[in-house]
Amino acid sequence: MSRSRKGVTITLQKAWLILVVTLLYVPIASVVLASLSDTRYMQFPHEVWTIEPYRQALASYTTITLHLTSFRIAFVVVLFSVIIATCSALAFARYEWRGRSLFRRLILLPIFFPQPVLGLALLLYFSALGITPDWRTAAFAHLIWIVPIVTLVISIRLYNYDVAQEEAAFDLGASRWQAFREVTLPVLLPGIVSGALFGFLMSWSNLPLSVFTSGADTTLPEWLFSRTATNYSPLVPAVAVIATAISGVVILIVGVAWKLATPQPTATE
Amino acid sequence: MSKSTSGLRLDAGTWFMLPAALLLIAGFLVPIIIVASYSLMPERSFELSADFSVTNYETAFAEGYWLPLAWSALGAFLTTAICLLLAWPTAKALDRFAGRWATIATLLIALPIFISESVRLFGLSLFMMPGGGILAGSINGIFGVSIGTVLNTQLAALIGLVYIHFPFVLFPLLLGFSQLPRDQVDAARDLGASPLQIFREIEVPLTAPGATIGVLLCFVLSLGANAEMSILGGQAVTVIARAIEQRFNYAQDWPLGAALTMLVIVLTALIVLPLLKRIDLDKLIQR
Numbered sequence: 299m300s301r302s303r304k305g306v307t308i309t310l311q312k313a314w315l316i317l318v319v320t321l322l323y324v325p326i327a328s329v330v331l332a333s334l335s336d337t338r339y340m341q342f343p344h345e346v347w348t349i350e351p352y353r354q355a356l357a358s359y360t361t362i363t364l365h366l367t368s369f370r371i372a373f374v375v376v377l378f379s380v381i382i383a384t385c386s387a388l389a390f391a392r393y394e395w396r397g398r399s400l401f402r403r404l405i406l407l408p409i410f411f412p413q414p415v416l417g418l419a420l421l422l423y424f425s426a427l428g429i430t431p432d433w434r435t436a437a438f439a440h441l442i443w444i445v446p447i448v449t450l451v452i453s454i455r456l457y458n459y460d461v462a463q464e465e466a467a468f469d470l471g472a473s474r475w476q477a478f479r480e481v482t483l484p485v486l487l488p489g490i491v492s493g494a495l496f497g498f499l500m501s502w503s504n505l506p507l508s509v510f511t512s513g514a515d516t517t518l519p520e521w522l523f524s525r526t527a528t529n530y531s532p533l534v535p536a537v538a539v540i541a542t543a544i545s546g547v548v549i550l551i552v553g554v555a556w557k558l559a560t561p562q563p564t565a566t567e
Numbered sequence: 568m569s570k571s572t573s574g575l576r577l578d579a580g581t582w583f584m585l586p587a588a589l590l591l592i593a594g595f596l597v598p599i600i601i602v603a604s605y606s607l608m609p610e611r612s613f614e615l616s617a618d619f620s621v622t623n624y625e626t627a628f629a630e631g632y633w634l635p636l637a638w639s640a641l642g643a644f645l646t647t648a649i650c651l652l653l654a655w656p657t658a659k660a661l662d663r664f665a666g667r668w669a670t671i672a673t674l675l676i677a678l679p680i681f682i683s684e685s686v687r688l689f690g691l692s693l694f695m696m697p698g699g700g701i702l703a704g705s706i707n708g709i710f711g712v713s714i715g716t717v718l719n720t721q722l723a724a725l726i727g728l729v730y731i732h733f734p735f736v737l738f739p740l741l742l743g744f745s746q747l748p749r750d751q752v753d754a755a756r757d758l759g760a761s762p763l764q765i766f767r768e769i770e771v772p773l774t775a776p777g778a779t780i781g782v783l784l785c786f787v788l789s790l791g792a793n794a795e796m797s798i799l800g801g802q803a804v805t806v807i808a809r810a811i812e813q814r815f816n817y818a819q820d821w822p823l824g825a826a827l828t829m830l831v832i833v834l835t836a837l838i839v840l841p842l843l844k845r846i847d848l849d850k851l852i853q854r
Contacts (some may be wrong), residue, residue: 311660342704375576386587395580412791414808423598442594509750512818526689538686
């Protein structure tokens with residue numbers, strides 16, 4: 299009796315998980331389906347299925363500019379966030395110092411902050427300083443939100459770090475820099491790689507900060523946002539699919555490169 | 568384990584925190600101070616002066632700007648409640664099937680976080696569109712029945728809010744569940760505890776830190792949410808982020824916009840600060 303009830307619960311739980319995962323992908327599948335037609339108005343099921351919108355999207359100057367703007371921002375964000383967050387992760391999880399527990403709470407605040415409101419506050423701030431917003435101000439806005447996240451990602455790695463290793467290196471006559479490069483950095487590296495990946499993906503897909511802080515420059519998510527409200531054409535879902543596919547390709551490249559670089563897969567927590 | 572205080576490295580942490588601290592002072596603290604200062608300036612001024620007053624806050628209430636704030640707060644509250652209801656059984660199931668199967672499911676749930684909000688919300692609107700939308704079109708094609716739509720209503724915006732913020736509740740909650748000692752649950756069950764008792768006396772208290780973080784994140788992020796109402800809600804109501812944007816961009820009234828921004832910031836701080844103070848990060852991250 300109790301055994302069969304347990305079986306029913308397990309089946310229900312499995313069904314629930316399948317339902318949740320399916321529902322999460324319904325909108326994404328919808329974008330893909332919508333992109334496979336060349337009619338001016340959305341009329342599903344399509345009479346003609348075609349990949350024409352993709353050809354148009356890839357040939358269009360606008361699309362390329364959008365990708366370049368988003369890429370430029372994401373590149374700057376990854377570069378700066380990895381450097382800043384590696385330092386702050388060491389302060390967060392590696393060293394004992396006065397004010398550490400305060401620092402740990404303060405650095406989380408931008409994560410627990412409504413992003414559009416942060417974007418609007420920064421918009422007023424830039425205007426008050428007389429700075430004309432463009433892609434660089436957008437990158438700055440992204441950093442405020444992404445540095446704390448990357449700090450957490452790298453810090454998690456450091457929680458399992460044994461300080462004794464570094465001290466042993468000192469005892470064996472290593473300099474500070476040598477100890478860092480030979481002992482600490484290899485431990486941090488997986489965290490830094492996943493932090494960089496996180497940073498790229500979060501910047502690449504960000505809408506709420508870019509929309510208020512990028513000024514005359516337009517990022518991909520911004521363009522998609524404005525074109526979903528007005529001016530629909532199958533080009534819009536096609537660009538959405540391409541932008542998403544690029545995220546996927548980046549994940550794959552980083553994943554494969556990581557696999558190749560580490561001869562034996564170590565357990566990453 | 569990570570406790571080592573040799574005099575040599577006492578100040579290393581102070582040095583390492585500097586870049587992030589400077590960034591957040593320049594890009595988070597000072598902007599908030601500037602916004603706070605503008606909120607105390609006379610109407611429509613574009614420069615800061617010593618002319619402090621609270622007129623903008625009075626205007627904000629007199630002109631009914633509490634309404635967008637109330638809509639946003641209501642939306643955030645409903646989103647958080649629904650997400651928690653949906654995330655609880657999901658986290659429990661994922662925790663139970665620990666192994667390859669659950670890892671794949673977890674990854675599949677996590678991936679959409681990295682797809683732009685505009686893409687996902689656009690997808691939802693394509694799905695809900697009346698007539699030739701993915702759902703309506705398919706049903707019409709298969710059954711020959713035309714169905715209505717919820718697109719451009721508050722309900723559609725709420726669906727979008729839940730869809731976007733669900734993972735933010737799920738993952739912290741999952742972290743809570745992963746620390747739940749399974750033998751304790753089994754022991755309670757063997758001793759005859761009912762599922763309700765296990766829920767109330769073991770699961771809820773022990774997953775509370777994770778759940779708190781999830782609830783906080785979800786509430787705060789959906790409080791400022793804007794895109795859901797634009798793309799799915801058809802601006803059926805004005806949310807607070809939209810009201811601020813209108814003050815800044817179209818009305819060119821920085822001080823009133825700043826006052827509205829401060830209202831959101833204060834509300835956020837009132838919710839986040841007391842709860843964040845109580846959470847023990849070490850315990851949550853360290854397995």
